[in-house]
Amino acid sequence: MSDIAALPFRKMHGLGNDFVVLDGRADSRALALDPSRIRAIADRRAGIGCDQLIVVAPPTDRSADVRMLIFNADGSEVAACGNATRCVAWLAMAESGQNSVVIETRAGLLDAESRGPSLVAVDMGPARLDWREIPLAQAEDTLHLGISAGPLADPVAVSMGNPHAVFFVEDADSVDLEALGPGLEHHPIFPERSNIEVATILPATEPGRGRIRMRVWERGAGITPACGTGACATLVAAARRGLTPRRAELILDGGSLEIEWLPDDHVLMTGPVASSFTGLLDVSLLS
Numbered sequence: 001m002s003d004i005a006a007l008p009f010r011k012m013h014g015l016g017n018d019f020v021v022l023d024g025r026a027d028s029r030a031l032a033l034d035p036s037r038i039r040a041i042a043d044r045r046a047g048i049g050c051d052q053l054i055v056v057a058p059p060t061d062r063s064a065d066v067r068m069l070i071f072n073a074d075g076s077e078v079a080a081c082g083n084a085t086r087c088v089a090w091l092a093m094a095e096s097g098q099n100s101v102v103i104e105t106r107a108g109l110l111d112a113e114s115r116g117p118s119l120v121a122v123d124m125g126p127a128r129l130d131w132r133e134i135p136l137a138q139a140e141d142t143l144h145l146g147i148s149a150g151p152l153a154d155p156v157a158v159s160m161g162n163p164h165a166v167f168f169v170e171d172a173d174s175v176d177l178e179a180l181g182p183g184l185e186h187h188p189i190f191p192e193r194s195n196i197e198v199a200t201i202l203p204a205t206e207p208g209r210g211r212i213r214m215r216v217w218e219r220g221a222g223i224t225p226a227c228g229t230g231a232c233a234t235l236v237a238a239a240r241r242g243l244t245p246r247r248a249e250l251i252l253d254g255g256s257l258e259i260e261w262l263p264d265d266h267v268l269m270t271g272p273v274a275s276s277f278t279g280l281l282d283v284s285l286l287s
């Protein structure tokens with residue numbers, strides 16, 4: 001029998017966008033996973049299966065309660081993940097018994113607070129709109145990016161700490177994202193690749209609050225049922241184009257998020273958190 005202990009994990013999700021969450025504060029092996037191990041854990045047939053692997057780590061900034069590391073299913077480390085931020089905030093608030101928490105990410109310090117037993121609001125920081133911040137390979141107007149693929153054209157580029165290209169279409173549900181996503185994700189205009197959103201503006205049901213149907217092809221993960229940063233980027237893109245007010249319900253495959261682009265340019269995201277089960281990672285996935 002192996003004397004190497006298995007590593008505890010928790011499976012969580014935000015609107016079906018699912019995560020394997022490891023605690024690097026309790027076991028430093030979680031802080032040293034290389035991309036091939038991350039891919040093995042994320043594999044839905046041979047591993048645990050997830051869209052992103054999240055490692056909770058000790059903060060390096062004294063004003064933060066916890067730090068989170070974010071890895072896509074393909075093993076790439078990224079700076080932002082809206083749905084996982086709500087999950088980590090929920091865990092940190094459960095640990096501390098507090099109603100609010102500060103989370104350190106590579107995209108910055110994010111303030112989160114509880115809005116109910118399994119509802120969390122996160123200030124996702126400012127939307128970044130300069131072409132260098134997306135980043136793009138060359139100077140371009142981020143409100144009208146000159147790229148296209150099949151029926152998709154003229155996206156808005158927004159960074160929420162990670163890159164997004166939002167295409168507005170008549171009917172987001174009829175877009176073949178499986179076919180169009182990979183080429184757009186790897187388009188040469190995006191030196192760090194990009195997340196790709198397709199969005200349709202729906203009739204509003206109350207004044208001052210838009211409604212947007214959105215689907216996503218995530219960089220490093222493919223089609224997922226929801227993307228928190230994608231929802232933030234889509235609301236910002238719609239408001240910049242004058243298609244909605246600065247607040248909207250974003251209707252994703254996995255459910256809805258409430259998004260508001262605040263006057264200080266920060267984006268507030270509110271949505272649910274779910275903890276599915278806990279388990280032990282087989283040591284064969286760690287070596």
Ligand SMILES: N[C@@H](CCC[C@H](N)C(=O)O)C(=O)O
Pocket residue numbers: 017052072078079080081082083084162163195218219220221224226227228229230
């Ligand atoms: N699912 C996430 C975004 C995860 C990272 C993204 N795929 C990227 O590569 O930037 C979310 O909820 O925001």
